[in-house]
Amino acid sequence: MIAPALTKNQSLVFDVLNRSDAPMSAYTILDRLRDQGFRAPLQVYRALDKLLEFGLIHRLESLNAFVACSHAQSDCCSKGHGTVAFAICESCGHVSEFHDHAVDHRLGDWAKQKGFKPAKTTIEIRGLCSACAA
Numbered sequence: 001m002i003a004p005a006l007t008k009n010q011s012l013v014f015d016v017l018n019r020s021d022a023p024m025s026a027y028t029i030l031d032r033l034r035d036q037g038f039r040a041p042l043q044v045y046r047a048l049d050k051l052l053e054f055g056l057i058h059r060l061e062s063l064n065a066f067v068a069c070s071h072a073q074s075d076c077c078s079k080g081h082g083t084v085a086f087a088i089c090e091s092c093g094h095v096s097e098f099h100d101h102a103v104d105h106r107l108g109d110w111a112k113q114k115g116f117k118p119a120k121t122t123i124e125i126r127g128l129c130s131a132c133a134a
Contacts, residue, residue, distance in 0.1 A: 023065035091132035
């Protein structure tokens with residue numbers, strides 16, 4: 001897939017998320033971009049919607065926050081690589097994105113057996129990262 005041409009607002013939002021060490025809410029993004037002319041949450045939400053559509057970012061449902069896709073450069077998210085999984089540290093806030101094809105296959109087999117048509121599968125594992133658990 002050819003990288004989509006991003007608008008100025010989309011590029012600014014993506015850059016903020018890409019440089020962040022932790023997930024960010026739309027309002028945190030808005031605060032970071034006020035000096036760039038962002039004034040309303042709708043500006044951020046429109047950019048986030050398109051970035052999600054392009055597979056460049058992910059929404060962490062349990063945190064109501066967003067992170068840049070760690071695989072966006074490899075083109076796998078836009079190809080629908082299946083289950084997106086995140087390990088979220090409840091102490092330091094670090095998020096690790098990972099994919100496990102065995103889990104993809106198990107969930108796919110279950111859905112097929114049940115006649116269920118999944119639109120999106122996201123797994124969020126919350127706990128302590130190795131550094132915080134030490």
